[in-house]
Amino acid sequence: MDFSTLCIHGSDRKYDNTGAISVPIFQSATFAHPGVGLSTGYDYSRLQNPTREHLEMTAAKLEGGVDAMAFSSGMAAIAALMELFSPGDHIIASDDLYGGSHRLFYNISEKNGLRFSLVNTSDISRIEAHIRPETKAIFIETPTNPMMHVTDIAAAARLAKSYNLLLIVDNTFLTPYYLKPLALGADIVIHSGTKFLGGHNDTLAGFLVVADSGLSERLRFIYKTIGGCLAPFDSWLIIRGIKTLAVRMDRQQDSAMKIAQWLQGHKKVKAVHYIGLPSHPDYEVSKRQGTGFGSMISFETDSEETAVRVLSKVSLIQYAESLGGVETLITYPMLQTHADIPKEEREAKGINERLLRLSVGLESPEDLIRDLEQAFEEE
Ligand SMILES: Cc1ncc(COP(=O)(O)O)c(C=O)c1O
Known part of the structure; x- marks a missing residue:
């Protein structure tokens, strides 16, 4: 399916039989069980909600990932992502990052024991020079905000694989319409869905999209535990925004x-x-x-x-x-x-x-x- 068709029909799951063209907004915090040990597939909206699920399936397809999680903001997504790591872990990140990511790394993640090296990731040899035994991930923004430096994702992915590191790409600026980091070898894609995906300066949202089911399982656990999920109405607004992406x-x-x-x-x-x-x-x-x-x-x-x-x-x-x-x-x-x-x-x-x-x-x-x-x- 062509990308523009996917934007409109990314998830073709039907949630009711009224024939509604627009996905319904399931404004419900919780869902009743048909019986003991039985579930409709939805239990509580922090875990999953049909409107958000529709959005997540669309986002996963657009990025070519196996799963996508929709958060209440881009920063909520990045903060949850940091929970993948343990005290002592080291992350190499682009030295020209969105200021909020920088603030999170140095004021919160460092306090929790993570360590960061900021380098010009456009130069792959500089990334390699900073790898140490505790390094767990390379975190790239491309193009960077605001200086517009670009990183060669395929080259960064080869390096990441050879050292067994995760490659994380913030794809907020180009979106999957112009750039598909997972196809180039990245493991996780981040979005501030507030920006081009939503597209109307009216809703905050964030995404993590993952390339494999192991990462999906680990991040889904963090997602349901921390609870930074996107509300049903906001999910619907982003679904609507993506249609015209x-x-x-x-x-x-x-x-x-x-x-x-x-x-x-x-x-x-x-x-x-x-x-x-x-x-x-x-x-x-x-x-x-x-x-x-x-x-x-x-x-x-x-x-x-x-x-x-x-x-x-x-x-x-x-x-x-x-x-x-x-x-x-x-x-x-x-x-x-x-x-x-x-x-x-x-x-x-x-x-x-x-x-x-x-x-x-x-x-x-x-x-x-x-x-x-x-x-x-x-x-
Ligand atoms: C590249 C980038 N990543 C992440 C974020 C954070 O997203 P949000 O503002 O939705 O929390 C922003 C916000 O401007 C951004 O520009």
Whole structure:
């Protein structure tokens, strides 16, 4: 089945016989048993709920996994994932991560005994150089947030296999429409479903998708025990969002390319980080391993003054945290998504007072460019 068909009919399980086209929202915390030792297949919604199950089956199919678990947010998914590991375990992660993952690792997971090395995972030899006997996993974000570095997933997977490590990929930015980490050898895929999967800036969600049934069993146990599951109504909203994933991603990518090219020609822009531009250092690997480049752009303005002016003057574009929705959002990573990362570490990565991040939505690209144009202008 083609991807766009899967987005609509990913799970064809029928939950009632009314002929309802839209999956029902089973707003029930618990389910009655037909008799002692008998179950309808549903017992309690923390374990499973039919609406969430429909979503999870769809997400698993889209990523080509054996199972998917839907969480109440991306961070709930990543926090549950950390429970796979034990005190003393070591994880190598991309050094340019979503700030929330960084905050979780260094403020909570470390307290629980896990250890992390942050490295530029675009360079496979650097990952290998950090492997030690306690290393258990490689955690990659690709492209990274916000600097848009890309990791060669197949090469990272070969390395992970040779050292018996799990390869975990946060696929929030490209989604399975453009990138399928499990097919390239990853073991676990993460999503902030809040972003492109939901697509409408109205619902928080997260996913873990796994490549094998052993991991599914271990993570399902953690999932039901911790309880960060997605509510039935929110599951339904994400199901609805996924139906239009392919068309949204294509249109948003087209617009992102136009805007990235326009930004490249602007005299107040010093650098544009968009993986679809042939000038991007990771353009070739992106082209080889995926089928698209997405709609996330970071760019560096000529001064802090320009960055602040753009943020204050945009009117159609909203100055807000988050990404992947139909509304175009502009973010100041230094003050928003990456505020908790120590200043020196943040600046060394290029997350400075001049850097802005744009999530291109579904508005007309010409309107978006006009909005940016007026926002750059000095009064
Ligand atoms: C790449 C990435 N992963 C994970 C998350 C966390 O997801 P959530 O905000 O749904 O908890 C985010 C949030 O921005 C993100 O950008």
